[in-house]
Amino acid sequence: xxxxxxxxxxxxxGFSSTVEEWRRALKAPASELPRLNQEQRDVAxxxxxxxxxxxxxxxxxxxxxxxxxxxxxxLGKAVEGILAGxxxxxxxxxxxxxVTKLRWVARIHTPEKPVNVAIPRELADDIVDSNTIQxxxxxxxxxLTSLGHPGLISKR
Amino acid sequence: xxxxxxxxxxxxxxxxxxxxxGLFPARFSAYVVHEDELGVWILTxxxxxxxxxxxxTDKPGKAVPVTLLKRQYFSTxxxxxxxxxxxxxxxxxxx
Numbered sequence: 686x687x688x689x690x691x692x693x694x695x696x697x698x699g700f701s702s703t704v705e706e707w708r709r710a711l712k713a714p715a716s717e718l719p720r721l722n723q724e725q726r727d728v729a730x731x732x733x734x735x736x737x738x739x740x741x742x743x744x745x746x747x748x749x750x751x752x753x754x755x756x757x758x759x760l761g762k763a764v765e766g767i768l769a770g771x772x773x774x775x776x777x778x779x780x781x782x783x784v785t786k787l788r789w790v791a792r793i794h795t796p797e798k799p800v801n802v803a804i805p806r807e808l809a810d811d812i813v814d815s816n817t818i819q820x821x822x823x824x825x826x827x828x829l830t831s832l833g834h835p836g837l838i839s840k841r
Numbered sequence: 842x843x844x845x846x847x848x849x850x851x852x853x854x855x856x857x858x859x860x861x862x863g864l865f866p867a868r869f870s871a872y873v874v875h876e877d878e879l880g881v882w883i884l885t886x887x888x889x890x891x892x893x894x895x896x897x898t899d900k901p902g903k904a905v906p907v908t909l910l911k912r913q914y915f916s917t918x919x920x921x922x923x924x925x926x927x928x929x930x931x932x933x934x935x936x
Binding site: 696698699700701702703704707711725732733734738741742743745746749783785787 | 884
């Protein structure tokens, strides 16, 4: 299996969190709260909220980043599975979550050049949450087309 | 810039302070659940922790009250943003 050999990195930019993560952060013990930097402390003071309240919001974002890292790892494994069927020299080097653009970017090294494949978040979520044959097929079409190998897409 | 899914600090506009007097102070923090053409739909910390059950957002039939904050009611929103996102936004704004 390719999973033991996975060497790609996962980068997450942004602090998007779910309601449940925010709620978890609100109930976290004070000892688990992240330290704020000077800018964050200044903003909290300016807005008249406590540093602890600010830190809880920030912690929710960190929970969200961790969740996205895990999802990026799952998605990356699916991309690696597709690359495994190609000629040697195709390698996934990183999965990048672009939260504000609602997409993941797979950085793939090919024998010719590096290629970035943008995966819409909707498809990424389907792969991680459902992973049906149809979802896998959509991802395969997207990756192979982006790499310039549309001829390898199986016809049904 | 998307605010949904973010912990946000809001500064109400003068119009917002007048319309929301007694509901929100001039500056407050909230979690933005959703964002649309009307404004942002927010959940405050008090609303979130006052619920005894976990907020199961994927459970049909589970009601979670959120509040609409119209766009004209806030003048400033502050969110944390990491350096990479900031750099990407700066580049894209340059065209």
